[in-house]
Amino acid sequence: MNTQQIIKLIQTDNLNKFYKGRDWRRLRIIALIRDNHECQQCKREGKVHVDSIKVEGERKSVELNVHHKYEIELYPQLALVLDNLETLCLNCHNKMHNRVFGATKQKKWDDEKW
Ligand SMILES: [Zn+2]
Numbered sequence: 310m311n312t313q314q315i316i317k318l319i320q321t322d323n324l325n326k327f328y329k330g331r332d333w334r335r336l337r338i339i340a341l342i343r344d345n346h347e348c349q350q351c352k353r354e355g356k357v358h359v360d361s362i363k364v365e366g367e368r369k370s371v372e373l374n375v376h377h378k379y380e381i382e383l384y385p386q387l388a389l390v391l392d393n394l395e396t397l398c399l400n401c402h403n404k405m406h407n408r409v410f411g412a413t414k415q416k417k418w419d420d421e422k423w
């Protein structure tokens with residue numbers, strides 16, 4: 310998949326095809342291995358590494374996402390660049406996006422959350 314194709318998917322609102330594609334799935338795994346299957350944000354915050362949590366006596370693995378530091382929509386040329394990828398747990402990933410989108414779309418986030 311090349312940048313032109315990715316731009317086309319963005320324009321036609323079909324980015325899910327990118328995420329289902331072989332190129333992304335392969336790169337995603339490389340990113341996970343590089344990051345040791347650890348959430349990079351939790352790591353930065355000095356939290357203990359967990360790759361599973363105990364829920365009602367059962368061990369469940371934490372869902373890990375591979376995040377684009379520079380969003381695909383704005384930087385399609387970085388969609389398949391390993392340096393632009395970062396492993397995040399679901400929790401941090403949601404926070405990351407609230408922060409990013411909150412900062413651009415609405416401005417009231419900063420007094421409350423920081
Ligand atoms: Zn995390």
Ligand SMILES: [Zn+2]
Pocket residue numbers: 375376377402406
């Ligand atoms: Zn993301």
